[in-house]
Amino acid sequence: MKSDLHQRRRPPTDEELSNIPWLTLLMPKEHDRAVNALRVGDAEKGDFVCRVGRPVTYWFGNVSGLLKMSTDNIDGQTMTFTGVPPGGWFGEGTALKREAYRYNIQALRASVVAGLPLETFHWLIDNSLGFNRFVMNQLNERLAQFIAAREFDRLSNPDLRVARNLAALFNPVLFPGVGDLLRITQQELAYLVGLSRQRVNEAMIHLQEEALIRVEYGGVRILNLHGLRTLMIDRRNKDNSSKENVL
DNA sequence: GCATTAACAGCCG
């Protein structure tokens, strides 16, 4: 197992600050306080940003790179929940409750990670309307993601698993830093989805044929996010269109 | 059958 992030934390550069989406929602006084408290660190591939059970010290976000949210079950097997592309912030639930981290966050490649100290996080919750709105949006979107994950667990079709995973990573609310082009290798995506790289490659070619994405070198361009979220491949009953409208 | 591992050539930065 790789070592913890023994990063030297430093103040963020202007460019790094521009990749922190919630800063623009703050009033000047709040903004100053946040910027003064923010720290960034460089994570090498394999470094842990935080681990299950450690007390929460920071609210973390991805400035650049790619992170993985996972947990270890009793067998010692690692279960991956989701990737965290640039612009993603996480752990606000545990930060609010001042509890311990419930996930491991690990860098899939060299990344820049930002941290907002817990005390500043709470000060912003107590004082900033814009910050509250951001956190509330974040929680709301995560709930939707969680519900979608329940369906996802039952998907056996690899193409669909890749499609749903990509759709989650392209979520503009949770990961506003991604935009149209997600920088991710097919190997990294394979780790997140839990498939082989070759099978992921095949799935992406299918999704490209459906005009949902365009495969590029070292990344994926989104063409139809809604299509990725709702794509169904049901070979058993092709023309079944009535079962959706039960409600 | 279908996915995985292994291996390789070609391409990109």
Next chain:
DNA sequence: CGGCTGTTAATGC
């Protein structure tokens, strides 16, 4: 050159 991609062959469930 090192890493990523697309493809094929062999192997396993």
